[in-house]
Amino acid sequence: MVTIYDIAKKTGYSVTTVSKALNNYADVSQKARKTILDAVEEMGYLPNSHARTLTTKKSWTIGVIFIESLGVGMKHPFFSSVIESFRKNVEMLGYDLLFASRMINNQKKSYLEQFKYRGVDGVVIVSSLFNDKQVKELMESTIPTVVIDLHSSESAVVKSDNFDGSYKAVDYLYSLGHRNMAHIAGHATTFAGQERLNGFLTSTKSLGLDIPDEYIVNGDYFSRKGGYEAMKKLLALPHLPTAVYAAGDELAIGAMQAIKDAGYSVPEDFSIVGFDDIDISQFVNPPLTTIRQNTDVLGKEAAELLLQQINSRQKVNDSIVVPVELVIRDSCKALVQTESSPS
Incomplete structure (x- = not known):
């Protein structure tokens, strides 16, 4: 040995x-x-795990809370990529991951009770929702925590620059001559949805664009179905947008399908920009122009921030914002003549 x-x-x-x-x-x-x-x-x-635990006073286990609203669990393309990056970075230092269950000895327990019972060294929280009371309770406890893709003043945070991503999407569409832009927003209860909507509204205002209220459509929890239904509402308007910025790639892909089902074409009739750059976005027809989140960096930064707290035995509430980038593919078209704002 x-x-x-x-x-x-x-x-x-x-x-x-x-x-x-x-x-x-x-x-x-x-x-x-x-x-x-x-x-x-x-x-x-x-x-030797037992000897190492006695020597270091650590369990060498990190708890994982994974909350997403679509019900697909670890199949979620964005969150699963971030968790995989996090896993690689802590595993190489000898840590194991423990996914949360609220059951201990067949009794329902809170996340905090679960992780205290298991004696984890820290917890990574992957969630898009503001309002989970048990997550908030855990973040306010003495257990080291890091939150991915959510704002918190009680925990260390690692998140993408959602606001700037919207700026990049709008600026790109504007540079192509689009003035009639619509937005398929993520659910209002999600941090990313709010940030991306705020970025869209702020950037269009700074460019002097008048965005009608009906051009902002709720896409629910970033699903293809949500994008499809939202695009159907836009297609029913008397004055159609020429471009649509969707708050997620799944929303954008759903919107593209609705456009095709209605007899229109992307990008000939509508230019589409997504957000995330999930793997499938480059393989849809046409390949999707999108805002790329760096899932490798998000996972790595989250791992380093949590391990720093574990090793120092001191909880911090530092916030790291990871830059995003525009990935140009074939779902957008330059207008020959600049469009005027819709009446």
């Missing part, structure tokens, strides 16, 4: 340095950490 002494001998670092690297101490250089972790992987080193 490979021991910590074998790792030290192979890398040339002391046993103390190897131990610190394995336990993610801050006073180990990036070069040393990488060399040691590479050797750990190459040699198949597995620390």
Whole structure:
């Protein structure tokens, strides 16, 4: 069996340095950490979990709360990608993930009770909803937490720049000559939905565009069905928009289907921009222009922020905003002549 002494001998670092690297101490250089972790992987080193728990006073377990409103669970394309990135970054340091269940010994318990019972070192919360009371209770507790894609003053937060993403989408459509822009919004109870709507309204106002109220349509919880039904409402208007910015790729894909079912075409009749850059967005017809969220960076930043709290044994409420980028594909068309605002 490979021991910590074998790792030290192979890398040339002391046993103390190897131990610190394995336990993610801050006073180990990036070069040393990488060399040691590479050797750990190459040699198949597995620390004794019981001994490690006694020595470090940690359970080496991180709790996961995953809440999404579509009911698809881990099949959700955006959240699953973020969790996978988070998993990779904590797993390489020896942590296991424990997905929350509210049942302990066949009795329903709160998230806080569940994680106290399990003795987790920290919790990552992936949620789009503002109003889960049990999540709020957990964030206000002494357990280190990090929240992804949600605002909180009681917890560390990692989120995409949803507001700026809307600016990028609107500016791009404006540069193509579009003045009659509609927005398929995410549900008002979601942080991302609100931020992206605020970005759309602020950016269109800054460009001097008059957006009619009926051009803002609720797409529900970022589903294809929500996008389809929202686009049907836009298609029923007497004055049609020339471009639609959807708050999520699933919404955009649903809208594209509604456009095709109504006998129209993308981008000849309507230009469409989405948000997320989920994998399928590049394979729909036409490939979707969208705002890309960097799920790898979101997961990595969340892991580092949570581990920092675990190692320092001090809870923080730092907030990290991850930049987004416009990905141009084939779902938008430049107008030959600039359109006037609808009456």
